[in-house]
Amino acid sequence: MRLGFHVSVAGGVHRAVRAGILRRCHTIQVFTAAPAVWARRKPHPEQDAAFVNSCREADLWPVFIHAPYLLNVASANEDLWQKSVSVLIQELETANRWQAMGVVLHLGSSAGQTEQQGLKRVTRALAQACDHSEGPAQIIMENCAGQGELIGHSMEQLGAIVEAVGIDRIGVCLDTAHAFAAGYGLHTAEGLDALLQEADELFGLDLLRLIHLNDSRSELGSRVDRHEHIGDGHIGSAGFRGILSEPRLHHLPFIMETPKGVKSELEDDLMNLRRVRRLIPKHLRPSLPPAVRAQK
Template identity: 40%
Template sequence: MLRFGFHLSIAGGCVKAARAAALLGTDCLQIFSGNPRGWKQKPITEPEAGEFRSEVSRAGLNPVVVHAPYLLNLASPDPQLWRRSWLGLAEQFKRAACLGAKAVVAHPGSRGEKSLKWGVRRVAEAVCRAYESSGGQVPCWLENTCGGGSLLGGDLSELAAMLKLIPQGGACLDTAHAWGQGYALDNQVNVAGFLDLVEDVLDFEQVKLWHFNDSKVELGSKRDVHTHLGQGFIGEKGFKALVSDSRLHQASAIMETPKENSLSDKQNLAFIRRLEALAACTPQ
């Protein structure tokens, strides 16, 4: 069976996110380790980290991952921003290790007017520098993007090219981003085709995590607008096909769906678990 979880807020401290995950009855968890839109990160004290690790252990949350701040651009042609970005990623590695997290999820970034080949190498070098600088405590899982402009990682082949240069790397695949890039996921045939491509281009051993998000925007829009599962263009058929495919049966999926009220996460979790239960009862 799949393991499901959410990206949860750390307002009031990381331990509150772990406790919220436990109350929801989830299997895994994603958090920011600090301010997602700022360079300056509040230090994590050992008592706070220890309490978080204990709560995670009690709740049986696995994996727990840290999402890198949005300001990082690991592909930046600007030398100062690029250095600041890989140093920022190194800090996230250290913070994740302190919290007992399994990995840091990061977006590859934008290469500006530089070539694709240059951008791929730029990201790989940034990740490897950050990993070495942090002492190699946790890996980086690069997330696919919705493409568009000079964003890297929309095409699965770009992720594969980066990961070939990152010995300790892995991939995180977001369904809404894949849809925005142009990978159809709205029915069983399209999902099977996409997973065939993942298998051929990336290999499932490299896909360490999934982000299950529906999309408000049309296929190939190059835009990233998440919505509740089953309420977007991917829809119920798409997510039922995903949970039905045996290649994902041991996978972990984090939902980054809107939190409009106190019931939003419960409703999304109930939706995906209902589809999984239906899939288990349906002959393949």
């Protein structure tokens, strides 16, 4: 099994590699630039090649890019929609330069439209982004908690998009906290099984590319997106033991986006890593890369 974290590229992409090594990761997720601004990373052949090399050397693989939060490919606003598609294309191009598996994307809000209209906007956006970018980088749709009119909270919605766009360049990221808040009781064996069966019927489990492994501070079905440290939320240690023992998920990278702020960001992440490792059946527990001391 491959475990990792979302790590920061602040100060340069080499910092993300360093952060991944310090967190003893086997996979990482990054933003290409600050998540709350439109400006994205320009090609930089030297730095891009160095990033790929150092990820390979450190066995940080696969790499995922998370698209910025401003994107709304479900939007009825033509300007916002166009801008979102164009940034998505830029992010896919960076993903190709970085040999990243793909771009993890929140599908946005259908506010002001019906759900069907919102889904259509998403479908058109994804098709256009695929048409205007080369492979192999994929668009990896992330399920959401479903606050407001956010698209992507149900396996049914994800399935409808896959049905319309096709599977060539499309994948799915399953966030445990979001699924729980959206009403999937994956904290129990029955709930997890029901979710995976539904996903398999509606789009196929082979489209899963990664798991966002986060506990949920908000309750089942609350539709509120609040991450919690592994074991401290409503999914709980028993829930994660089930998820981490699930044979249908073992081959996937697990990336944590757990909260920071108890101690240092690094210590918080290492605490969550220890908790996750303890919940993985012994014979599946990944080897631990050597500990590296943090440098200022």
